Amino acid sequence: MKKSFYYLWGSQTLSNIADLLYTLALTMLILKESGSIIVTTLIPFFVVISRLISGFFAPLMIVRFRLPSLILLSQMSQFLIFILLYAYVTASKENLNIFIILAFVFTLAFLDGWTMPSRNALIPRLVDNNALLKANGIISITDQVVQFGGWALGGIMLMIIGPHYMLAIISLCYGITAFITLFIDDPTEPPRKHLWDLRSYSKEKSELTDSHWKEMKEGWVALWKSARLRSLLFMDATEQFGGAVWAGPFILMFVLEVLNKDEQWWGYINASYFAGAVIGGLILISLVKQIEKKIVLCMLGGTLGYVIVTVLYAVNSNAFLTLCIVLFTGPLTELANICRRTIMQRSVDNSILPKVFSAQYVVLSLIYGLSLLMMSVLADSFGIATVYIIAAAISGLAVIVGWVNRKSFSQTNQSEQNAASVNRSV
The missing domain is CATH 1.20.1250.20 (MFS general substrate transporter like domains)
Structure with missing residues (x-):
């Protein structure tokens, strides 16, 4: 397993923790604000719809960017958007607009729709073929550990510090995730000219004369x-x-x-x-x-x-x-x-x-x-x-x-x- 695999593993683990914590925090905020279970269930509904739309357009991004760069763009954008969400929640205090919150949820889920396909496709590039099954097992175990401990520990944290401070911690998690992702290198691509060299240079991906429909x-x-x-x-x-x-x-x-x-x-x-x-x-x-x-x-x-x-x-x-x-x-x-x-x-x-x-x-x-x-x-x-x-x-x-x-x-x-x-x- 190459060093970049461990960077991918670490960044995606932290990203999953942030996703879980923000779901907990926003669920409590919306439930407290609306008092309605039906309105609260709009969070997973918006997430599913947004990721569905994002998945359709993901190939247009995949053909233009290195896979680590696409993950970086997604997580950096999530970091910036989450800072805006935190600023909005802090400024609005008790007068939150539920539809604005749901708009943030939709945007975050849309960006996250690029991450999972890119991660699964990047794994076989970062490990030897005979280690692929083991690598998938490691990633899967970590996902389950996050789910297993995340809901319990996240719920305790939420009760102790409240949703507002929780959002600040989540913003920090997204920032660290984006930073770690900077060090992931795709060995199937030519060496990067600089740290922010995000474009894919592989022959198949660089032929951008194809129609968007063909790429999709x-x-x-x-x-x-x-x-x-x-x-x-x-x-x-x-x-x-x-x-x-x-x-x-x-x-x-x-x-x-x-x-x-x-x-x-x-x-x-x-x-x-x-x-x-x-x-x-x-x-x-x-x-x-x-x-x-x-x-x-x-x-x-x-x-x-x-x-x-x-x-x-x-x-x-x-x-x-x-x-x-x-x-x-x-x-x-x-x-x-x-x-x-x-x-x-x-x-x-x-x-x-x-x-x-x-x-x-x-x-x-x-x-x-x-x-x-x-x-x-x-x-x-x-x-x-x-x-x-x-x-x-x-x-x-x-x-x-x-x-x-x-x-x-x-x-x-x-x-x-x-x-x-x-x-x-x-």
């Missing part, structure tokens, strides 16, 4: 033409659709209606899931050589295990047994997700990979938003336990598609060989 659709075309990528996208999409039932409101409803427990158990279940995800990531890293040899079977096994565990969760009404079941959900989802991401990273040429991830990001964001609405309707109509059975059945489709296409996943294509040779030569 290139990732979509790659997804459609490759049976391997189509299958991976379908598996991601079905799990994303079914995975919406693990959003907070659904878990809370399950706790109240099925387990007959209070809201405290909502926190226990969330903690159990994220603890399982961290444990799963650690197991994956420790067994990376064994998993690498059977990566396709591990991917399918993780997905199938997740389906079985979700069914057990739905039919169980014992609270303590539920915690044990959810604990197993984490390792299985981590195994399936990390294996899928690694296979996708090895299936596309590095020059096209960011656009492929952008297209995937758009699809998954759209599906997640639609799933939240549809699952809410089904929960009201058939009960929350039935919704988890439906979600498991939808995720089961991913296993069927993966099994049918298992041979295409196992084939080592030319782009994977090229990626390996480039990594060895850099």
